[in-house]
Amino acid sequence: MNNADPIVRPGASAAHESAHLHVAGEATYVDDIPELAGTLHAALGLSAKPHARIRSIDFAAVTAMPGVVAVLTAADIPGSNDCGPIIHDDPILADGEVHYVGQPMFAVVATSVDVARRAARRAVVDYEVLPAELDPRAARAAESFVLPPMRRVCGEPAQKLAAAPHRLQGQWSVGGQEQFYLEGQVSYCAPREDGCLQLWCSTQHPTEMQHVVAHCLNKASNQVVVEMRRMGGGFGGKESQSALFACVASLAASKLKRPVKLRLDRDDDMMITGKRHDFYYDYDVGFDDEGRILAVRVEMIARAGFSADLSGPVATRALCHFDNAYFLSDADISALCARTNTQSNTAFRGFGGPQGAIAIEYILDSIARRLGLDALDVRKANFYGKSDRNLTPYGQTVADNVIHELVADLEQSSDYRARREEILRWNADSPIIKKGLALTPVKFGISFNVVHFNQAGALVHIYTDGSMLVNHGGAEMGQGLNTKVAQVVAMTLGVPLSRVRATAADTSKVANTSATAASTGADLNGKAAEDAALQIRARLAALAAARFGGTAEAVRFADEQVSGEGWQIAFDELVKLAYEARVQLWSDGFYATPGLHWNRETLTGSPFFYFAYGAAVSEVAVDTLTGEWKLLRADLLHDAGNSINPAIDIGQVEGAYIQGMGWLTTEELVWNDVGRLTTHAPSTYKIPAVADCPAVFNTRLFHNPNHVDTIMRSKAVGEPPLLLPFSVFFAIRDAIAAVAEGNVAPPLLAPATGEAILNAVEAVRAARAQP
């Protein structure tokens, strides 16, 4: 830290622990680590066909290139040629058959990045082309799935649908999304003595990298050390899918006995790796005159791509978030993972939750338009109750519902009703530009749906000079995890944050860690670090009480002082005393989230420790001649529990809002008719840029200490706010609806690109033209 050194308490907005390094260009990412002498560089050769048998590959032109050291194929892999996280259907290098355009077939290792990349393009591949499936709906029709379909039925949806006074049926879809972490995938591996490997990898899951590398190379886990200081963004894209690159770099290093780095070019990264699943919906809903849902049936088809990867848990989370903040007494929800000859889709912030929840929002918005009601009123009519109407379709009781008061607060602070009126008037005078407004809520379940992932470990060291080091199983990717964990340690021991340094995740320090995902990073690792710090504190307290009097329980740690009844000692002094008294000044800590259970067969249980809530109001203007649009104002209110660091949490909320807005608007993935992704670089794939940030952008945290015992009673904040920009999409839909009088529901697809918007505008105009 540069600036003065205040003691940071819960709720204090310390800067990111690396902020001073980020701004100076001194923060080290994998590609910035000083290279070891003799380092080689790898590049991958990619399939040009969506589905084909590889008859042969001619590497003559590759190896002829000066600087090329080796070409590696599946045949060079001594162990298992697989890097799939759950089901083992993900080859590291294609073995005889390719399943999508972009699939890695071989690796070229050379003396420079440039040579490796140039050489990799020179291989001549003889393909026998096989039939390819590119369309998820067609795959569904052919019942071609990577995993068995999932279905959860509660109540009597069929009967209730039949009996409902109003009914809406339809199809809809939402596109996928490229993670677009600014730092691309990269792994750097150095051989060590006795067959061991040291791997630096930009990954959210160092332990899994350790495992896949060990399996690939027939090694024991204790021979592979994975270190991860920070990522330049992950967003889910480096949870399972850093594995292929970790394996290739390790394979090459182990085979050539030299350090090898594999850093992907952006285009290759986008061609190879999976994205957020695009979803296709068929829905059928019955409702009453107030828009209250009586029964709903939905089938969600997710594009899994060529392999399972994390599609199973993604589909499960979609299924468990279809309800969003709404009570669905009678529901029939299914989720299918369609197999297509495209990249294997994977985790992306929200992990299927957004795709599940946006479907019910689309349905509710359509209901409101059908009935001529304000969509907010329809949403409110369907909210979960506090003491009744509070059972989710999967059988968990919603025990911490604050959506009513949160939405009421935001409705007021954003001036929703008055602006609604104002927009009506404005639109009446504006023939071409139409404004739209929407408020959408969020309820998001926190915990991994796989119970045993919900554990974490940490190490805390106090050195004799009083400085501290904390190491934990979580991976820092910008979310501020290290800052929060360090704050927890500092707060627990009553010292300023500047004393505590958080270090790189390292599989040789904390073992068997879970992915830093599902927003659980601070919940799990914060608790583990607190456990470690508390153990040390207890030892210090016992020592102090024994020396100076009183009970250990009465000893207080605050402001770098330790005090008891009638005595006080500087923290540093006590540390010295403890060392001399041979008291252990370091400790491990462990945490396992209590009370979770989940039945994968019946899709029921209590998969979530708690829920996080939020809501957003967005106002947009849409050009009905071009489909171009602009976000004019955003008001966000989000429940981060008792925030450990409000500045970091606000950063997560705002960042997720803009990122989710990109998913639903400008970010469009396009595959051409031969299955090639044509939007594989920022020139063609458009994430939000500066001008997309609204000039009026009000973000607040909703103070709501967690009702369950989380770290400092805070709530996870990584993923839930990604659902806030649903309000942008529905504000656009609202603006389009203003083209016509009456209750037209614009058939707007997501992403709402200019083209999708103009199509919806034309459809509304056409509907108006009809008598």
Place this chain on the structure above:
Amino acid sequence: MLNGKQAAAAAEQIRFVLDDEVVTLVNPAPTRTILQFLREDLRRTGSKEGCAEGDCGACTVVLGELVARDGTERVQLRAVNACIQFLPTLDGKAIYTVETLKRQDGSLHPVQQALVDTHGSQCGFCTPGFVMSLFALFKNDAAPDRACVADALSGNLCRCTGYRPIFEAADRMYQCGDQRDWLNRPGTLAANTVDADEQALISQLKALRRETDLRVETGDARYFAPSSLAEFATLREQMPDARILAGGTDVGLWVTKQHRELPVLLYIGNVAELKGIDRSDTHFEIGAAASLTDAFAALNGAYPELAELWRRFASMPVRNAGTLGGNIANGSPIGDSMPVLICLGTSVVLRKGALTRELALEDLYLDYQKNAMQPGEFIERIRVPRSRPGWVVRSYKIAKRFDQDISAVCAAFALHLDAGAVAEARIAYGGMAATPRRAAAAEAALAGQPWQEPAARAAMAALDADYTPLSDMRASSGYRMQVAKNALYRLWLETRPDAPLASAQVNVFQLV
């Protein structure tokens, strides 16, 4: 690499200023990028690679160059994308990277401190690029408004923050830190006075001026950077197969993305005679090597209605490096300058050796990536007519994103209106055909007609005869045709004689 003071540079040496020191490189590889040089050769890894194609800004550095402004010699600081700039183009310039800014004593630059204070970094990977874009803004503008800040950051992507705190940092940087040294003093380049530090830099850069033209030769590549127009023309004629390099914002990507070999490069950026913009009574005479930034600034003076088009053209760092000559010579069907320049009646002056000829811009384009330039010929100047009374001019760029996106369609119109009728219509589109092209049928539908809705509708319908656009990842053919027509309708709404609509009534980006 050699450091320290040197005599005049030999033909094969480049020299530039980095952290106040003069760096000399002998025969640098011509297509090695500045970013590769920084990261791989100097292991100065603060600048990041996020895309290697000029689109993300993680690699942003600031270049300092000597320019003449109002007759005075000044330093110009501009942000560019290091990932697509070739190393030899650094010759004679100063380069500032994120590492330059932090002081020896460890204190942060106001831009850096502001980003810390406003929580403007999360993963931090984009941050060095934002720091450098903000640094250029900080030096060039003492009090930018939000629109200027957005423009300065138009080439920087951040996936984490959502940008709000970065806007806040752009305000805060002016109140941050002490202003002890030149780097830390805001707005000095916008001021009319040259302070002592700038003067020192001017002297340092002057000392780098070449006496012999730069000629780099490595094993398989050559790079020539003549400093006079005559010499450039001679070399061009002698080496018709050489690739002309201007701002490199197209050519750079051929190397970083397509891995093309460019055995001979002929750099136009040292030819002072081609960097200027002259204003005659009737024309802007834009030298082929003038940057897009300078060219657009000049054109904005005469055609303020085009400001949004230029603002949406690429990003600030791309406009700082790229040239109008390069945009025109590259002749992409989706290039944004050509449709409106064609409508304005622009011509290009082509030169071969000592011979020049003038060609209407629309006649330069023969077919997809085929133009009328002969071997050994190049664009010397672009002649853009000044605004004429009675003409209305508009150009609308339609793309997925406001900032830095390639057009789905770029529509341009120049109408001569006389007594409520269209005396002459010039209409051209990008994104609708294999080249930027005029819409003959639509023009004919308007000529002589009263500027009323029926004429506009007829011209819209005529576009079906003018173009058969393609479908690609940016837009479908149907959308392209529809917005092409609607752009014409927007033009009519904005310029009709009766109750014309203000641009804010037809364009969401003009809404305030």
